Amino acid sequence: MKTVLNIALPKGRLGEKVYAMFAAAGFPCPSIEENNRKLIFENEAVGVRYFWVKPSDVAIYVEHGAADIGVAGKDILLEYEPEVYELLDLGIGKCRMAVAAPKGFTDSLDRTLRVATKFSRIAQNYYQSIGRDIDIIHLNGSIELAPILGLSDVIVDIVETGTTLRENNLEVVENIVPISARLIANKSGFQFKNAMIEKVLQSLAGRTEICK
Ligand code: PRP
16 A cells, blocks of 8 residues: 655645645645645645644644644744654745844843743743843733733744834844744654655755755
C-alpha cells in the first residue's frame, strides 16, 4: 500500500500560502481549492492528506503523531517547545517578537516590570537573559490594550507591519527574535515515512532556506 503523508496546515491566510508552496513543489490536492468547510483533503495518487487546523494547534497534532508533518510559526515552537523536528524555514509568515510600550516609556529599574503577553515563556526567557525581574500577566489576545489601561508596563507580542502598535500609540522598545513559518515533523514519523518526508523536504527546500 502506498504511504500517505498526513500534513497539518495552519488555517487562514498563511495556510493558503503554505498549501500553494506544497502544490508548486509537486504535492497538489485539487479538492482543497474547492470552497467548502471540509477539513480533510486527500490526493491518493500523490500520497498526501492535508488537514486544516488552528495555527497554534499544528505543533500539537505533529507532536502526537496525528500529523506526520506540519507548518508552524517559530513563535509557537519557542513558546511551547514541542517535541518535534524543525526541518525547514519556509521564509514566509515573517514577523518578529518584540517588546513594545507606550510612546516615551522609560523603564525604572527600582521596580518589577509588568509584562503582558500571550507568549509567557518567550518573555520569561528574554528577561531572564538580560537579568530583569518581571511579573507576567498572561493574556489571550488584544495584548495592546494592557499598557493603555495600566494593566502592564510593556507587552511582548508579534509585530508584523507595526500598524496595530502605531494605531494604539505604542512603539517597539526591543526586538527579541525574528519569526517565520517552519516545516516540522513528528519524530517517529520522520523515521517511518522518511523517504516521503525527505522528498517533500527537498522539493520545498529548493525554494527556501534550510533551518539552521
Ligand atoms: C497579531 C499581534 C498583533 C498584530 C500585529 O495579532 O498580536 O496584535 O498581529 O500585526 P501588525 O504589526 O501587522 O499590526 P493577531 O492578528 O495574530 O491576533 P491576536 O490578537 O489573536 O494575537
